[in-house]
Amino acid sequence: MRGPVGGRWELFGGLVRAAGRGDAVSRHELLSVRGRNVAWLVPLLMLTCIAVADVATDVFQIIAWTVLVPGVAAAICSVWSTAVFAMLSVVVYLLADMVWKHREETGLAGLMLVVLGGAIAVVAAGFRVGGERRMLHMRDIADTTRRTVLRPLPVGFGGMDHAAVYLAADSEARVGGDFYDIQPGPHGTRVLVGDVQGKGLGAVETAAALLGTFREAGYHEPDLATVAERLEIRMVRHRAHTAALGRSDGDRFATAVLIGFSPGLPDVVEAVVFGHEPPLAVGPRGVRVLPVVGGLPLGMAELAPTGRSGTPPVHRLRLAEDETLLLVTDGVTEARDPAGVFYRPADDIAPAVAADARSAAPTRLVSLVRDGTLRHCRGRVADDTTVFAVRRTSGGREPGADG
Incomplete structure (x- = not known):
């Protein structure tokens, strides 16, 4: 539950963001x-x-x-x-x-x-x-463009209760290199959250390429490791294409987290981490970091030591039915206050969940992290920021094969 200070910060942050954009919509609002x-x-x-x-x-x-x-x-x-x-x-x-x-x-x-x-x-x-x-x-x-890259996700899509907040560092562009999606299919529901290195239209183009591959591979491939390999190959191909065009952004890479929810396993998830922040599991019992060993970012598999696969391993992890997976990009974890201290989402999440277990619901959880991030950095978002939360819907409905 937000206290009076948090409420004032949310109102102040909204006014600051509206006034700071300096466009016609902002003036109309004010x-x-x-x-x-x-x-x-x-x-x-x-x-x-x-x-x-x-x-x-x-x-x-x-x-x-x-x-x-x-x-x-x-x-x-x-x-x-x-x-x-x-x-x-x-x-x-x-x-x-x-x-x-x-x-x-x-x-x-x-x-x-x-x-x-x-x-x-x-x-x-x-x-x-x-x-x-x-x-x-x-x-x-x-x-x-944003709706094309980050397509709207229906409520309960793939048997998932989900919520997302996206803040572009370039408020005029309104879209950047962060990406997320849910893809249901006959082998379960897959979730992808990531961050392309750099900003601008080149980062948007790279994110669109990765999401396109994820939507196809996530639906057809039975093995999550194969989906991960397809994403790595797509990143390498995209880099080769941009380099062949003579563009200076041909050396991009992307960090990402790939999650698999398998049918018939309500308390297990699979996870592949490509150089990204590991997911947090948030539930009535508190906040915990999932024990995932991260691998190299997408597009950097060639740097793996000799004899080792460049694709990160697939981890099978315990996740209670009442726990929500929280995935954030570095716009959250690298947000700094005026003293240069990094923001730690768990510091806000843990007391909120302890006071009210309903704070672990995806919608409330992403709002909590968004408000905490903006409060910590005084509304100055220096990088694209994504907060994504997902958990199985109550009632245990299995992921569908649509989408």
Whole structure:
């Protein structure tokens, strides 16, 4: 259960992330009340205050400040709203200059300044809105790419209760080198979570290649070791292809964890670790690290000592039915606080599960780790971050052969 401090951190983190993105969606979120955009209230309040102050005081002439109103509107309002405030500024200026007449007239120079300022604000709003539309279009493309690489997983897919949180280090790209998937098949349900070295579109392309191979091999191959070998071969082939194209990212590798849930074995899982953080088992009895000996990352099997296979071994491990597997990428384990201390997810998970065993459920577990990571690094995500939790569904339904 989150305390008041955790709740405040979650709210603060959400505001920081929304304000920090600096895009149209963020401004809409921050300047909306119950889904209605109230950005126009800001320049309206400003114009009202200027008019009232000009009438109420004789110390200095403040009405010329109306030139600032359309400029503020240009930053947060639509083009039409900006044009309306530009005209309102001229009207208020003329009222003060010709109707109220509680001081000397400001003259034509002041009026021209307000008119010119309004015209410039309308043009600036047009450029801003056009740029935002292009940005939102690119964002839609990035979201489509993300859904293609990290396909949505149905509830209960493959007989698994699962949840995932993905935070891209590049908030504009919204997708990076982290990847995860669940693949049910006739030989059980397989799970893959990994992290491609590096960032950018090259990392996304590599992740897509590995996921494509996993979805086919994970369905057809009866042996998890064969699935692991297929992933290694795909990584080597992909590197050779990018190198042949003359690209500088032809030496990428990927860390990953491959998990197999076999039919008829409710308390056993198989695991292959390619240079990745080992999974955590989280349940009512606490948190434990699965005793897995990790091998080399995908794409580096050739560096294995002579006489040894470059593919990591398959480990058969005990996993209670009420335990959840937690898999994270280095965006979590390498998150640092201002003092440079690394984040340890178990420090947050253990007391939460001890206080409420329901915290081990995948949805609550990934939220707990996400909030802890953002709190620890003060919202500054330096690397792509994935938190993935999975366990067999209650009721013991066997993995299906669909998907």
